[in-house]
Amino acid sequence: MTLTDSARENLEAGLEVKHQITSHLNPPPSYDLADHPAPTGREEIWRFTPLKRLRGLLDGEASDASLTWDTTLPDGVTLSDISVDEARELGELAPGDRPSALAVALAGGATLLDVPADTELDEPVVLRLHGENVDDLVYGHLVLRVGRFSRATIVLVHTGSARYAATTSVLVGDGAQVNVVSLQDWDDDAVHLGRDAVLVGRDASVRHTSVSFGGDVVRMHANVEYAAPGGEAELLGLYFADAGQHLEHRLFADHNQPRTKSKVLYKGALQGQGAHTVWIGNVLIRKVAEGIETYEENRNLVLTDGCQADSVPNLEIETGEIEGAGHASATARFDDEQLFYLRSRGVSDKEARRLVLHGFFQDLIRKVGVPEIEERLTATVEAELAKNVLRELD
């Protein structure tokens, strides 16, 4: 099964305002909560999300609860509290939906992680965020700033439980090389609505990986736009939905500068009754974005009956003067030919399935580029497999 969808927005060239998002799937960013009314579920951007299971996270109730932070900060890296105004002055990316607007409005200030210019980090920055209870309503507002010509890896790990609405801006200086990993390893009842927005500097390169295993409802945006020409972004994702889980990933590559690149690869597996995954890819190639290159791809493996994988790639093109643009989406069960090939070498059915799944994810895991995380992901994938799909074959 392959789903494809593409749309074209007719825009008057003169109407285009810099940093004004004009994509039909991504409403204009705004700090004003009035611009982000509570959704009914009929909106294009909300129609896949089970609003009733958000436990009031979009109501806009004030809360001073927080997650506990445990951090590993290499020398030269600082973590500090800043005001909402200061976050805006730093050039963070404005909220694009209600959860991120609520996070800014109600978090009471932002946390700034600062990697100064010309800094090469040999060890990753690790931010471990832990929630105690799903009754805790938590708003998170983060700015990760990596100065020009720096090289840094930043890992965010979410564990425990909470109702968590968060927005994170990743501001990448000119020529910097940044690797960001966000791991959603929540307990079964957590609700997490997050938006990571990356601003790529001139000739900078960024890899962002979003990994979702735990939680009842997890809905993550990974957005990228460019401050200047020549930037590259690779957006990776891995998710594994068990029975009853809703894991949603929404991507947006906004090619607002010439000669920029984006590459998206998300892979997911589903097992158990009511496991639901959603992947919405969106690439906007603006009129100014000549010479860009983009590719987005989503692959889902459906391991049992009773699962649903929604996968919709979108491409909005305002200029044809580009190097290349494409997308692919496939949702399938095990490939009989792969299983036959492995079994014809003596490998049992169960071992063949384990091997195919291992390979399906390993293909992505080896691109992440953070050895500690790669090992953890491999182990988690094996544990997920042992939980259900392989046990049934015993």
Added chain:
Amino acid sequence: MSTLEIKDLHVSVKTDDGPKEILKGVTLTIKDGETHAIMGPNGSGKSTLAYSIAGHPKYDITGGTVTLDGADVLAMTVDERARAGLFLAMQYPVEVPGVSVSNFLRTAKTALDGEAPKLRTWVKDVNAALEKLNLDPTFGQRSVNEGFSGGEKKRHEIAQLELLDPQVAILDETDSGLDIDALKIVSEGVNRFRAQEGKGVLLITHYTRILRYIEPDHVHVFVDGRIADQGGPELAEALEAEGYDKYLSAVR
């Protein structure tokens, strides 16, 4: 020491118009240590025979028997057939993304032997097998068949033949798409396998070219799901000169 015995084998595939019979009664015995070539035009059922013996789910066995040393092959699962000593070198080996060649080979060897191979000798054996087939040592790190050239796929199949060391090997058009150098390398691999005592080979090919390097004991001509003619190596030479026309016109 193995005998593969195929008796009156009938095989169908499902089509939109209902089942279609592809093999219409094939009888063939590969005795201990023999090499049999099956030749025939496209669509004659050669590959169907290979995949039916290996147990591909696409093919329905509607009649006949296949035994390996008396054991009922058709009652076995695909992996049981391999563990019983059968090996199929495929015409179109399947890509398995993210699974490295070395992981794949080790997993297969472990499954066949019932225990993991001894690490030190195994790594040496794998490297030697790859080298003999002119495959780079880094080949082991690549994903199985992914991005392989046609020749690399075929050489990888024969490297598996040598490492997994079955009793009977079925080679399905292993020669197709190979240039002359690759054909020689692949043929040498098959001949090393054959040189061991008691190994049977069923060599399926459209062309006589590979039979210059791998000399068969028996040649069978397959036409329209049946064996239309059989003989010794001289039959292959006759086919080289005359082609399949006389058999085909008999069917029409």
